[in-house]
Amino acid sequence: MPENGWPADRIDTENAHSARIYDYILGGRDYYRADREAGEAMAREWPALPIHMRANRDFMHRAVRYLAEEAGVRQFLDIGTGIPTSPNLHEIAQEVAPESRVVYVDNDPIVLTLSQGLLSSTSQGRTAYIEADMRDPATILRAPEFRETLDLDRPVALTVIAIVHFVLDEDDAVGIVRRLMEPLPVGSYLAMSIGTADFAPDEVGRVAREYAARNMPMRLRTRAEAEEFFTGMELSEPGITQVHHWRPDGSQDGTIRDEDIAMYGAVARKTG
Numbered sequence: 472m473p474e475n476g477w478p479a480d481r482i483d484t485e486n487a488h489s490a491r492i493y494d495y496i497l498g499g500r501d502y503y504r505a506d507r508e509a510g511e512a513m514a515r516e517w518p519a520l521p522i523h524m525r526a527n528r529d530f531m532h533r534a535v536r537y538l539a540e541e542a543g544v545r546q547f548l549d550i551g552t553g554i555p556t557s558p559n560l561h562e563i564a565q566e567v568a569p570e571s572r573v574v575y576v577d578n579d580p581i582v583l584t585l586s587q588g589l590l591s592s593t594s595q596g597r598t599a600y601i602e603a604d605m606r607d608p609a610t611i612l613r614a615p616e617f618r619e620t621l622d623l624d625r626p627v628a629l630t631v632i633a634i635v636h637f638v639l640d641e642d643d644a645v646g647i648v649r650r651l652m653e654p655l656p657v658g659s660y661l662a663m664s665i666g667t668a669d670f671a672p673d674e675v676g677r678v679a680r681e682y683a684a685r686n687m688p689m690r691l692r693t694r695a696e697a698e699e700f701f702t703g704m705e706l707s708e709p710g711i712t713q714v715h716h717w718r719p720d721g722s723q724d725g726t727i728r729d730e731d732i733a734m735y736g737a738v739a740r741k742t743g
């Protein structure tokens with residue numbers, strides 16, 4: 472049983488999982504003892520971990536609000552969705568435009584089990600869930616939920632938030648993102664956050680070692696490597712920044728230090 476008493480079926484309860492560690496650190500309820508112990512060990516190595524993870528989630532909120540409000544996007548493909556945590560992406564988009572459509576993708580069975588929380592669409596809009604591994608983009612693009620939910624004649628925002636640090640070089644994260652952008656029309660967007668050790672190399676390196684020790688090896692990226700994801704696209708202002716510097720909306724307390732944030736964020740438009 473998880474720590475909140477929630478039943479397990481095909482869920483691996485013995486080993487920590489990234490979605491559940493993130494849920495534990497963000498104050499959620501859907502984690503097991505292994506996840507809590509992992510999260511505690513990581514936060515000992517880097518006490519800023521909760522600040523960093525919260526800032527990432529806040530970046531997702533602002534990026535989606537920007538895409539819905541300012542860019543007028545009404546369709547989203549969200550890769551590595553995570554355990555539902557309100558507000559979820561569709562709730563933000565549908566608050567701006569109730570007709571918004573969102574396809575969620577994750578490969579962790581706990582996210583599938585809890586996906587009901589992601590399917591609470593407005594009646595005007597639509598949400599769908601695909602259980603798939605992003606390292607196999609063809610499966611995502613072939614899925615009926617993808618084809619039936621999204622109109623590929625209209626812009627789609629591909630959101631890849633806090634996941635590519637789990638994609639190793641042999642799996643070619645840049646190539647995967649390009650493959651997922653390919654069928655989306657000109658005028659579509661890419662929003663990403665990308666893990667980095669540029670601002671606190673020792674501490675973030677130790678956290679990465681804690682993940683690796685639990686069978687979740689990490690690929691952290693430099694700024695130049697983060698830029699590669701957006702080659703040929705038109706970056707929205709202010710370009711690639713640490714997530715807390717990307718269009719701050721004043722809801723942060725202004726005390727976040729750069730060394731507490733290990734994530735670059737950016738939004739860009741497909742122009743050709």
Ligand SMILES: C[S@@+](CC[C@H](N)C(=O)[O-])C[C@H]1O[C@@H](n2cnc3c(N)ncnc32)[C@H](O)[C@@H]1O
Nearest residue numbers: 490493551552553577578579604605632633634
């Ligand atoms: C740190 S959480 C991020 C959740 C959410 N995107 C956010 O930023 O708030 C990373 C998520 O990516 C998922 N994930 C990791 N590797 C994946 C893969 N290869 N394919 C699909 N999902 C993956 C995990 O299951 C987890 O839910």
